[in-house]
Amino acid sequence: MHASLKDIANALNLSTTTVSWVxxxxxxxxxxxxATRDRVKECARELNYRPxxxxxxxxxxxxxxxxxxxxxxxxxFYSSMVRFIELEAxxxxxxxxxxxxxxDRERENNIVDILRAKQVDxxxxxxxxxxxxxxxxxxxxxxxxxxxxxxxxELATNYVIIDNExxxxxxxxxxxxxxxxxxxxxxxxxxxxxxxxxxxxxCSAHEDMGLxxxxxxxxxxxxxxxxxxxxxxxxRIFRDVPDVDAFFFTTxxxxxxxxxYCTRKGINLDFGYACIHxxxxxxxxxxxxxxxxxxxxxxxxxxxxILLQDIKRLKIKKKxxxxxxxxxxxxxxxxxxxx
Amino acid sequence: MHASLKDIANALNLSTTTVSWVxxxxxxxxxxxxATRDRVKECARELNYRPxxxxxxxxxxxxxxxxxxxxxxxxxFYSSMVRFIELEAxxxxxxxxxxxxxxDRERENNIVDILRAKQVDxxxxxxxxxxxxxxxxxxxxxxxxxxxxxxxxELATNYVIIDNExxxxxxxxxxxxxxxxxxxxxxxxxxxxxxxxxxxxxCSAHEDMGLxxxxxxxxxxxxxxxxxxxxxxxxRIFRDVPDVDAFFFTTxxxxxxxxxYCTRKGINLDFGYACIHxxxxxxxxxxxxxxxxxxxxxxxxxxxxILLQDIKRLKIKKKxxxxxxxxxxxxxxxxxxxx
DNA sequence: CTGAAAGCGCTTACAG
DNA sequence: CTGAAAGCGCTTACAG
Numbered sequence: 206m207h208a209s210l211k212d213i214a215n216a217l218n219l220s221t222t223t224v225s226w227v228x229x230x231x232x233x234x235x236x237x238x239x240a241t242r243d244r245v246k247e248c249a250r251e252l253n254y255r256p257x258x259x260x261x262x263x264x265x266x267x268x269x270x271x272x273x274x275x276x277x278x279x280x281x282f283y284s285s286m287v288r289f290i291e292l293e294a295x296x297x298x299x300x301x302x303x304x305x306x307x308x309d310r311e312r313e314n315n316i317v318d319i320l321r322a323k324q325v326d327x328x329x330x331x332x333x334x335x336x337x338x339x340x341x342x343x344x345x346x347x348x349x350x351x352x353x354x355x356x357x358x359e360l361a362t363n364y365v366i367i368d369n370e371x372x373x374x375x376x377x378x379x380x381x382x383x384x385x386x387x388x389x390x391x392x393x394x395x396x397x398x399x400x401x402x403x404x405x406x407x408c409s410a411h412e413d414m415g416l417x418x419x420x421x422x423x424x425x426x427x428x429x430x431x432x433x434x435x436x437x438x439x440x441r442i443f444r445d446v447p448d449v450d451a452f453f454f455t456t457x458x459x460x461x462x463x464x465x466y467c468t469r470k471g472i473n474l475d476f477g478y479a480c481i482h483x484x485x486x487x488x489x490x491x492x493x494x495x496x497x498x499x500x501x502x503x504x505x506x507x508x509x510x511i512l513l514q515d516i517k518r519l520k521i522k523k524k525x526x527x528x529x530x531x532x533x534x535x536x537x538x539x540x541x542x543x544x
Numbered sequence: 545m546h547a548s549l550k551d552i553a554n555a556l557n558l559s560t561t562t563v564s565w566v567x568x569x570x571x572x573x574x575x576x577x578x579a580t581r582d583r584v585k586e587c588a589r590e591l592n593y594r595p596x597x598x599x600x601x602x603x604x605x606x607x608x609x610x611x612x613x614x615x616x617x618x619x620x621f622y623s624s625m626v627r628f629i630e631l632e633a634x635x636x637x638x639x640x641x642x643x644x645x646x647x648d649r650e651r652e653n654n655i656v657d658i659l660r661a662k663q664v665d666x667x668x669x670x671x672x673x674x675x676x677x678x679x680x681x682x683x684x685x686x687x688x689x690x691x692x693x694x695x696x697x698e699l700a701t702n703y704v705i706i707d708n709e710x711x712x713x714x715x716x717x718x719x720x721x722x723x724x725x726x727x728x729x730x731x732x733x734x735x736x737x738x739x740x741x742x743x744x745x746x747c748s749a750h751e752d753m754g755l756x757x758x759x760x761x762x763x764x765x766x767x768x769x770x771x772x773x774x775x776x777x778x779x780r781i782f783r784d785v786p787d788v789d790a791f792f793f794t795t796x797x798x799x800x801x802x803x804x805y806c807t808r809k810g811i812n813l814d815f816g817y818a819c820i821h822x823x824x825x826x827x828x829x830x831x832x833x834x835x836x837x838x839x840x841x842x843x844x845x846x847x848x849x850i851l852l853q854d855i856k857r858l859k860i861k862k863k864x865x866x867x868x869x870x871x872x873x874x875x876x877x878x879x880x881x882x883x
Numbered sequence: 884c885t886g887a888a889a890g891c892g893c894t895t896a897c898a899g
Numbered sequence: 900c901t902g903a904a905a906g907c908g909c910t911t912a913c914a915g
Contacts, residue, residue: 258658270662278626278627284618284620288644291643302641307631318594323598346546464825464828465827485823490829
């Protein structure tokens with residue numbers, strides 16, 4: 206429906222070659238006469254010419270688009286990641302195709318296929334579940350991708366994560382030093398390695414203080430049924446350990462739900478707190494909560510950097526089949542102690 | 545790098561025509577022999593064939609991709625919209641290219657151009673600013689698009705919005721009936737028509753009760769400098785009208801910032817409240833806040849529905865130049881009175 | 884039952 | 900200084 210190079214060429218009795226050269230700014234280089242150049246530019250403007258990037262991508266074999274898959278775009282953390290990744294990718298001329306797997310493995314697999322079929326040059330993803338055949342298949346195909354926030358220690362992929370264990374360790378240690386000694390830990394999605402690391406930090410902080418974590422203070426929330434599950438878990442903890450004095454939340458969502466629970470039950474919020482990541486109003490509801498701030502901007506920047514490196518590397522040595530070296534980046538959280 | 549139709553055709557000594565037909569499930573229809581069909585399928589599997597959707601799009605003249613532009617992907621409301629729009633679009637086989645204009649008009653213009661150049665079949669957008677040349681240009685080109693959340697009353701475009709004035713009117717009227725009579729109104733981005741409507745509702749609720757809103761209770765926050773601006777505005781209101789007894793927030797962000805302000809200043813949260821949209825922890829911080837719940841899922845669904853209608857219509861009658869009729873949909877908020 | 888050919892809109896090596 | 904031609908990977912009308 207729109208004007209194409211050919212339309213301009215026809216209108217001006219030129220070849221598409223010439224038109225293409227002018228319009229992609231190669232007039233000088235290709236020695237196009239200024240007269241021709243101006244006629245082409247003028248005509249393009251008149252016909253309201255817009256290049257068809259699909260055609261260009263098909264020719265070039267690269268789309269200047271990268272795919273981004275998050276587990277849940279509704280989650281504040283991931284939507285912020287999207288934001289920073291978009292801003293960073295843009296700097297290098299890349300657009301994004303963003304998809305939310307909604308924590309559904311089937312969806313995630315599908316999305317990977319669709320994005321690859323749509324010829325994204327690479328993929329950034331925070332994977333949903335346990336080791337995923339699509340990830341293995343991308344590795345086999347030497348397709349550029351970077352995992353972020355979550356990764357699989359047994360797979361040699363690029364990844365960018367936070368220092369899960371260290372951040373957790375330091376938060377919990379801080380609580381212990383503040384003389385809280387019945388610290389409950391709330392966790393979820395425990396199939397994720399990063400979650401195991403967070404719980405690991407909780408445990409090792411105790412061990413280093415010569416303590417053994419009380420099993421009754423461990424609460425695992427079912428991600429499929431947050432609302433009910435956290436109720437059950439907290440009911441149990443408050444029943445079994447009525448003098449619980451602090452909470453370590455392995456994610457901001459758990460903390461948020463906790464506040465809801467306490468309000469419903471009329472429980473005073475007067476505990477010690479520590480949390481990985483925080484949401485907007487936490488500082489008002491629980492001003493003394495200790496928080497590990499996730500370096501969202503850096504996570505995004507690093508993920509994009511590594512991905513683009515991989516893409517470029519692939520372009521250069523298409524022939525070579527040796528897989529490019531993988532990069533694993535671990536960024537540290539900044540801890541805010543507020544109590 | 546990947547196997548193409550031609551590779552399969554060569555390997556099997558067939559034409560790409562045949563291969564294409566088999567692989568797009570037209571074996572029956574085109575009367576391909578089962579033997580050939582199976583050989584093709586087998587070979588495709590072996591070569592790990594994946595169709596190149598760019599090539600198909602180029603041929604078909606449609607990409608099955610729609611562009612989505614929001615003012616700020618970091619905002620909870622917009623990220624939820626993205627989520628619902630993605631889920632809805634997916635039902636019809638459309639993928640999304642999501643971009644955040646970050647409230648920057650230049651960026652927005654750019655994004656529109658890029659998305660169109662990338663041949664999205666249509667565009668969904670919550671526009672940033674005052675009437676935008678790109679929108680006019682899309683209208684001229686008969687390019688399918690739908691505005692949501694915000695729109696321009698002077699332009700005949702498709703749009704999906706909420707009943708801004710009615711919702712505001714009812715919220716404020718409710719407060720007045722509860723005998724609050726010094727209701728401050730906080731607003732921002734007042735160049736947006738929808739914002740004017742919200743303020744309009746505040747005013748007409750007063751008028752209907754035979755009251756005239758007190759100018760000193762009006763606060764306009766500069767979107768470029770929220771933090772400082774809201775401080776200035778609230779300082780003034782509390783100084784000029786120390787007995788202010790309620791607040792009407794025209795957006796959830798204003799309410800959120802208000803809570804921050806009060807906490808910093810040590811001001812008790814004991815006011816009457818009404819707000820358009822709410823954030824997660826509002827129900828804990830201000831359980832009596834009256835809220836207009838935005839019908840996010842329906843907004844998304846309607847926007848997609850209208851856009852796909854327009855896309856289809858365009859496909860059918862390419863020749864006809866009469867612009868398709870535009871649809872304006874206004875969805876009502878559900879009001880929750882909690883005090 | 885299957886194939887040769889043209890076309891979608893670009894880019895670029897090659898030729899003159 | 901400019902053009903003819905091939906190719907990216909698909910689809911489809913036409914022919915046999």
